[in-house]
Amino acid sequence: MTLSTFLELVEMKAKTASVFPFIVGLFFSWYILGSVNILYSIIFFVAMLLFNMNVDILDNYNDFHHSDYAEWKKKTNIIGRESIPMKLVIFLMVTFTGISAIMGIYLTVKVGLPVLWMGLFCFLIGIMYSSGPRPISNTPFGEIASGVTMGFVITLISVYVNSFQIFNWSWVTLGKVFLASLPEVIWIGNIMLANNICDHGEDEKNNRTTLIHYIGVKAGLWLFIFSNILAYLTIFLNIYIGIFPVALLGSLLVVPLIYKQANIFYHKQVKRETFVCSVRIAILGSVGLCIGFILYLILDLI
Numbered sequence: 001m002t003l004s005t006f007l008e009l010v011e012m013k014a015k016t017a018s019v020f021p022f023i024v025g026l027f028f029s030w031y032i033l034g035s036v037n038i039l040y041s042i043i044f045f046v047a048m049l050l051f052n053m054n055v056d057i058l059d060n061y062n063d064f065h066h067s068d069y070a071e072w073k074k075k076t077n078i079i080g081r082e083s084i085p086m087k088l089v090i091f092l093m094v095t096f097t098g099i100s101a102i103m104g105i106y107l108t109v110k111v112g113l114p115v116l117w118m119g120l121f122c123f124l125i126g127i128m129y130s131s132g133p134r135p136i137s138n139t140p141f142g143e144i145a146s147g148v149t150m151g152f153v154i155t156l157i158s159v160y161v162n163s164f165q166i167f168n169w170s171w172v173t174l175g176k177v178f179l180a181s182l183p184e185v186i187w188i189g190n191i192m193l194a195n196n197i198c199d200h201g202e203d204e205k206n207n208r209t210t211l212i213h214y215i216g217v218k219a220g221l222w223l224f225i226f227s228n229i230l231a232y233l234t235i236f237l238n239i240y241i242g243i244f245p246v247a248l249l250g251s252l253l254v255v256p257l258i259y260k261q262a263n264i265f266y267h268k269q270v271k272r273e274t275f276v277c278s279v280r281i282a283i284l285g286s287v288g289l290c291i292g293f294i295l296y297l298i299l300d301l302i
Helices: 003-009 016-031 038-066 070-075 086-111 113-130 142-163 171-198 200-205 211-240 246-267 276-301
Strands: none
Touching: 003 038, 016 038, 016 142, 016 171, 016 276, 038 086, 038 113, 038 142, 086 113, 086 142, 113 142, 142 171, 171 200, 171 211, 171 276, 200 211, 211 246, 211 276, 246 276
């Protein structure tokens, strides 16, 4: 298996869906709670990335086995298209799951049981997303499940491993973390929405009733555009109530680039050509947040 095939199998292009929520959690812990733990952050980051890759491998594996559409299995699914040995696919899943589980157990011993419960929640959603008689990815709830799990829960775990000594499990704290994670929740959900828009025709042939099955492609595109606007409204809200510093207005610098990508996707929805626009939007929006974080750090040092 070549490197490019492996990267497509684990859907590396979409890994920003977990990387940037981790960064938001790290910043929140430092800015709001005044606590950072570099070692535990690195361990969590690696475990999170490995598990995320495993979920995407499992998704491709289940799609390959459950589809009755032979041409799609042969020409579209990465496992069939590249003739990846099934033993290798299973080996990768077992290895990635095992390593991430060991790291998760280590973190649980060091920082407490909440990491275990949150990790198990992510694990269950990850498995249920593409497995079982009715996978979440085959329902109208795929966008919500992926957005909340990867956008909010990963941010929450990131906050906790950096501030477990002082973390207060109150509704106020959880509410602040949720609001801080909302832009990522929305952008991650939008990646899944764009995927379902692009795959609508094949999903219908494979009897996958995603959100687009119920609302149609046109409404899905309008939801895609509105969600990007909503993501920025949540950033302004976070600045207004003090969860984000004013310096995060610097995130507006990337808005023209986001508009360009959204416009491209709105006018053409082809999986291998324009789906990447949704990933680029998530990256650009998240990089915009990072620009704001960096501006705050610079201004704080002056």
